[in-house]
Amino acid sequence: MEREEEIKTGKCLKLIKDNLLVLLTMVGVGLGFALGFGVRSLDPSKDAIMWLGICGELYLRMLKMMIVPLIIASVITGTASMDPKSNGRISVVCFTYIIITNFLPTILGSVLVLLITPGSGVSSSALSKTLSTDLQTQDIFADLLRNLFPENLVSATFEQAQTKYEMQQLVSYKVINGTNITATEDVIDKKSVGSTPSTNILGLVIVSTLFGIATSFTRGVGIPFFKFFESASEVILQILRWLIWTTPVGVISLIAKTIAETKNLEDDFQRLGMYFLTVMTGLIVFMLIFQPITYFIVRRRNPFKFLFSILQPTAIVFATSSTAIAIPETLKSLERKNNLDPRVTRFVVPLSAALGRCGSSMYITVSCLFVTQMVNVELDAAKVVLVCILTTFSTLAIPSVTGASLVTVIILLTALNIPAEAASLLYAVEWFLDRFRSVVNYYVQTLGVVITYEVNKSVLPPLTRGNTETPEEKVIANGKRNSYDSKIECQSAEPPLNYEEDLTHM
Numbered sequence: 001m002e003r004e005e006e007i008k009t010g011k012c013l014k015l016i017k018d019n020l021l022v023l024l025t026m027v028g029v030g031l032g033f034a035l036g037f038g039v040r041s042l043d044p045s046k047d048a049i050m051w052l053g054i055c056g057e058l059y060l061r062m063l064k065m066m067i068v069p070l071i072i073a074s075v076i077t078g079t080a081s082m083d084p085k086s087n088g089r090i091s092v093v094c095f096t097y098i099i100i101t102n103f104l105p106t107i108l109g110s111v112l113v114l115l116i117t118p119g120s121g122v123s124s125s126a127l128s129k130t131l132s133t134d135l136q137t138q139d140i141f142a143d144l145l146r147n148l149f150p151e152n153l154v155s156a157t158f159e160q161a162q163t164k165y166e167m168q169q170l171v172s173y174k175v176i177n178g179t180n181i182t183a184t185e186d187v188i189d190k191k192s193v194g195s196t197p198s199t200n201i202l203g204l205v206i207v208s209t210l211f212g213i214a215t216s217f218t219r220g221v222g223i224p225f226f227k228f229f230e231s232a233s234e235v236i237l238q239i240l241r242w243l244i245w246t247t248p249v250g251v252i253s254l255i256a257k258t259i260a261e262t263k264n265l266e267d268d269f270q271r272l273g274m275y276f277l278t279v280m281t282g283l284i285v286f287m288l289i290f291q292p293i294t295y296f297i298v299r300r301r302n303p304f305k306f307l308f309s310i311l312q313p314t315a316i317v318f319a320t321s322s323t324a325i326a327i328p329e330t331l332k333s334l335e336r337k338n339n340l341d342p343r344v345t346r347f348v349v350p351l352s353a354a355l356g357r358c359g360s361s362m363y364i365t366v367s368c369l370f371v372t373q374m375v376n377v378e379l380d381a382a383k384v385v386l387v388c389i390l391t392t393f394s395t396l397a398i399p400s401v402t403g404a405s406l407v408t409v410i411i412l413l414t415a416l417n418i419p420a421e422a423a424s425l426l427y428a429v430e431w432f433l434d435r436f437r438s439v440v441n442y443y444v445q446t447l448g449v450v451i452t453y454e455v456n457k458s459v460l461p462p463l464t465r466g467n468t469e470t471p472e473e474k475v476i477a478n479g480k481r482n483s484y485d486s487k488i489e490c491q492s493a494e495p496p497l498n499y500e501e502d503l504t505h506m
Contacts, residue, residue: 021245025315028248029255032319036259044260053257056319059250062243063325066236068157068199070328071350072208073233078346079212080226086459087213087347093455094348097448101358102395104290106388109282109365114384116281118274118366119373139163139191140394140411146193150203157199164194201324201354209347233346240328247312251319258431272429275370279433282362283440291443298454309337310446317442321434324353326442334449341460344453352445357395359440360405363433364391367409371423372416383416390415405437406430 016023039052079087113119143162150156165188174181215222292303299306307314313329320326330349334340368387372379394408410423 019311021247022312022315024248025251025312025319028251029315029318032252032255033259035252036256039256039260040262049257049261052260053253056250056253056257059246059253060320060325062246063240063320063328066240066243067324067327068204070233070236070240071201071204073229073236074331074346075205075208075350076212076215076229077226077233078343079209080215080222080229081343082460083216084213086456086461087209089459090344090347090452090456091209094351094448094452095355097451098352098355098396099392101356101444101448102361103388103392105282105286105358105362106365106391108285109278109362110369110384110388112278112282113366113369113373114379116274116278117373118278119370144202144396147200147203148206150200150207153204153207155195156203156207158197159195160198160200160203162194162196164192166190166192199324201350205347205350205354212347237328237331241332244312244329247316247319251315254319262431272425275366275426276429276433278370279363279366280436282366283359283436286358286362287440287443291447295447295450298451306338306450307443309333310442314439314442317438318435321438323356323438323442323445324350327353330442330446334446338450340449340453341457343460344456345449348449348452349445352448355396356445356448357405357441358444359437360408361391361395362440363405363437364395364409364412367406367423367426368412368416371409371413371426372418374425375418377416377418386416387412405434 035052039048044052082090143160146161150161168187169184170187172183174183215226218225292307295301295303295306310330310333313326313333316326316329317323327349331342331345334345334349335342365387368391369379369384372383377383390412391408394412406423406426409426413419413423
């Protein structure tokens with residue numbers, strides 16, 4: 001009897017030890033909300049709020065400085081470990097999944113808006129903030145193509161290409177009812193390609209993929225290059241494993257600052273209650289229905305056990321509103337806890353973080369249609385279809401930073417000839433919805449990694465250590481070489497790398 005109690009106690013302690021960081025992070029979330037509401041009641045100054053959030057700011061800065069090196073190293077090692085055919089198939093499956101999951105929320109969001117009509121009865125006169133952007137819809141897609149192929153790899157680590165405008169003020173004179181009226185209008189005089197401060201993750205993923213594929217083609221010559229980035233990836237992950245233990249403190253600071261600087265919280269939720277309900281309904285459908293059902297169909301395993309395994313990176317996403325910052329912890333959770341092939345995860349995870357925007361698609365669609373209803377513009381089928389199409393492709397260009405989706409809403413409203421100022425009301429609940437849609441983005445992104453792995457695992461060559469077969473014995477049915485490792489063995493006596501074995505030492 002005592003032996004059984006000792007075993008149970010040991011299992012309980014082991015469970016707590018294995019999930020200590022998750023528990024501390026969740027406690028941090030609760031303390032952050034409590035501290036934020038407590039400080040908010042004291043009407044703090046801007047300086048006080050700045051110091052309240054300084055720990056969270058330092059936490060984000062530490063993680064951000066390691067994200068770019070990790071993306072480059074992990075993508076190169078992942079793609080270099082596969083043959084070109086596997087690389088191509090994985091890329092096609094991943095990109096197809098991203099487009100589909102960016103499009104489906106626009107359909108659901110449109111249906112919810114038409115059924116709930118959240119914009120009916122909401123006054124558009126209570127504008128809390130003036131928001132505007134000069135970007136045109138066609139320039140969004142042009143900038144997306146430019147960012148696919150950065151002209152400078154160093155600058156791509158801290159800025160993206162963005163169209164800039166030189167404006168000219170036109171003065172016109174009109175006579176209305178015998179009165180001379182002077183009207184001024186700002187029009188675009190000249191366009192140029194400039195930049196905006198934001199890491200070009202998509203461009204870095206594309207370039208790193210090319211380096212990885214080239215490494216696999218160069219065979220023995222590429223071994224030192226491959227070994228360098230494989231070693232760099234493990235070193236960076238070790239540093240991040242140290243930094244990640246500061247997450248609870250960072251979460252407390254970030255959430256407390258956000259709550260403390262929010263004004264008129266109760267009035268905002270009363271005025272935008274139906275809008276908030278509509279967005280959250282769509283997000284919950286994808287988070288608790290679409291993701292679990294799809295995961296079960298693909299893997300035939302308990303989807304909620306999978307959600308629990310990624311709870312730690314989910315807490316990071318919720319606190320920071322960025323899926324890119326959670327990449328290191330995501331790799332650890334998918335590879336160690338879910339046994340996914342690192343060659344897949346280290347390519348698909350960064351690509352999904354750059355392009356996967358399921359939750360953002362839901363938010364943008366509902367927001368655009370909500371504002372359209374609010375300003376009493378008729379919602380016909382043409383407008384709904386246009387919003388769905390523009391949202392699907394515009395989300396591909398959204399940077400993985402806080403508040404980027406609201407800028408996209410303004411751009412799409414401009415394309416629909418609806419004043420951008422009408423969207424300023426949305427800013428009131430932006431801080432809250434931004435976190436929840438980021439979590440949905442993250443859940444669907446991780447599901448994409450699982451689906452990509454399951455679809456392609458049959459064509460992935462095994463990575464085993466100590467394999468002494470000759471290259472001639474490593475020929476599969478179609479007569480082609482099995483993997484990049486086979487090419488390496490032709491040039492080197494070293495056994496191929498075993499990521500799963502290496503990961504046991506993390």
